[in-house]
Amino acid sequence: MRLLAVITAGAVMVSTALHPQTADEYEQCLARYRKGMTNEALLDMRRLLARYPSGPYAADIAFILADAEKEYLPALTLWQAHYDTYTGYKKRDDVLYRIGAINYLHGKFPAAERAFIELRSTYSNSSRYYDASFKLGAIYLSRGSYDDARTLYASITNRFAAAKNDRYYEALIGIAHSYYDQERYPQAIECYREAVRKEDAVQDRAFAAYRLGMCYENTGDNERAKARYAIVCELWGSSYAATLARQRLKQLSAGTPAVTTNAATTVPTPVQKAIPPVIHGAAAAVNTAGQVIYQTGLFQSDDAAKRQCDALKALGCTAFVVRETKDDVTMYKVRIAVPDKPDTLNATKEMLSRENILFFKIKTP
Known part of the structure; x- marks a missing residue:
C-alpha cells in the first residue's frame, strides 16, 4: 500500500499479512496522543x-499521522496517499x-x-464545502477571474438569501x-x-x-x-483596516488622493525556469533573527508591491x-519579516487575508 510505504519507510515490517487489530491498542495510542504524549503516541x-495495514483503524491512524505532520511536503504526501489508499474512508x-x-x-x-x-x-453536502468554496473564490479573485468568482459567490448568496x-x-x-478590483x-x-x-x-x-x-x-x-x-476606526480600532x-x-486632510490597492495584483502563475530571486534595497541585509518570514504571491508591478510593503510597515x-x-518576464513578490509576537502576527495574517493576498510561511524563529 502506498501510504504504508510512505509512513514506514526505513522500518522493518512485522508482517504484511492481515491481522485482527484490537481496539485496546488503538485506544491506548489515542489516549496518549490526547494527553499530549505526542511523539510516543x-x-x-x-x-x-x-502491523495492521488493513486493520479497522488503519485509516483513522493514517489520518492522525497526516494531521500531525507540520512540514509541507511530508504532510502533502501523507494526505495524498491517504486519499488514494482509503477510498471508502x-x-x-x-x-x-x-x-x-x-x-x-x-x-x-x-x-x-x-x-x-x-x-x-x-461532496456537495460536506462540512468543508463552504471552506473550500471561499478559498476557491480567493484564488479566482487573485488571478483576476472575476466572473468565475462572482458566479461562485452568487451561488452562496442565493443559497443563504x-x-x-x-x-x-x-x-x-x-x-x-470582485467589483472593486475591476474599479466598478x-x-x-x-x-x-x-x-x-x-x-x-x-471582525471580518x-x-x-x-x-x-x-x-x-x-x-x-x-x-x-x-x-x-x-x-472603521471606532468599531475596529485595533484592526489593520483601522x-x-x-x-x-x-x-x-492633507489633500492626498487615494491610491487603489488592487487585490488582484497577486496572481498565481505556472512554475517556469527561473534565475535566483534578487532582493532589492537596504532590506536585503535585514537581520531576521527571531522573526517569522512570509512571502506573498506575485504582484503585477513594482509599484503595487511597494505599496503593499508600506502597508505592512505600518x-x-x-x-x-x-x-x-x-x-524574460520580471515578477514581484513581497517578503515579510514579522516579529514573533501574537498581536503582530495576527494583524499581519488578517491584513493579507482581507486583501485576498496569497502568502505562505518560509521561516520560523
Whole structure:
C-alpha cells in the first residue's frame, strides 16, 4: 500500500499479512496522543499501522499521522496517499479539503484549485464545502477571474438569501471585492453597504467597511469616505483596516488622493525556469533573527508591491520587494519579516487575508 510505504519507510515490517487489530491498542495510542504524549503516541501509531495495514483503524491512524505532520511536503504526501489508499474512508471529503488547503497555504494554487473543485462537485453536502468554496473564490479573485468568482459567490448568496447568515455576508463581500478590483465602484458600493449595513463590529467586515470608504473616495464623495473611515476606526480600532482608515483620514486632510490597492495584483502563475530571486534595497541585509518570514504571491508591478510593503510597515513588520525573472518576464513578490509576537502576527495574517493576498510561511524563529 502506498501510504504504508510512505509512513514506514526505513522500518522493518512485522508482517504484511492481515491481522485482527484490537481496539485496546488503538485506544491506548489515542489516549496518549490526547494527553499530549505526542511523539510516543505517534511512534506507536506508526508501528500499529505497520502491523495492521488493513486493520479497522488503519485509516483513522493514517489520518492522525497526516494531521500531525507540520512540514509541507511530508504532510502533502501523507494526505495524498491517504486519499488514494482509503477510498471508502468516512472523512474522505475532509482529506480532500486538507490536500487543497495545504497547497493553497504554500502557494500551489493550481493544485489547490483542482482539489477544491473536486470537493465541491463530489461532496456537495460536506462540512468543508463552504471552506473550500471561499478559498476557491480567493484564488479566482487573485488571478483576476472575476466572473468565475462572482458566479461562485452568487451561488452562496442565493443559497443563504433568506437566512442572511455569516456565509451570505462573506460571499457578498467576495462579490464586492470582485467589483472593486475591476474599479466598478458603484456595484462594489452596493454590495459593501449591504454587508456592513448594521455597522456591527464583526471582525471580518472591517476591511469591507474600509473598502467602502475607498469606493466613495474613488467616486469623488470624500465626505462619505471620511464618515466611513471614522466608523472603521471606532468599531475596529485595533484592526489593520483601522490603520489604513486612519492613514486615509490624514491624507484626505492633507489633500492626498487615494491610491487603489488592487487585490488582484497577486496572481498565481505556472512554475517556469527561473534565475535566483534578487532582493532589492537596504532590506536585503535585514537581520531576521527571531522573526517569522512570509512571502506573498506575485504582484503585477513594482509599484503595487511597494505599496503593499508600506502597508505592512505600518503594522511594525519589515517588508521588501523580491524581483524574479522567469523566461524574460520580471515578477514581484513581497517578503515579510514579522516579529514573533501574537498581536503582530495576527494583524499581519488578517491584513493579507482581507486583501485576498496569497502568502505562505518560509521561516520560523
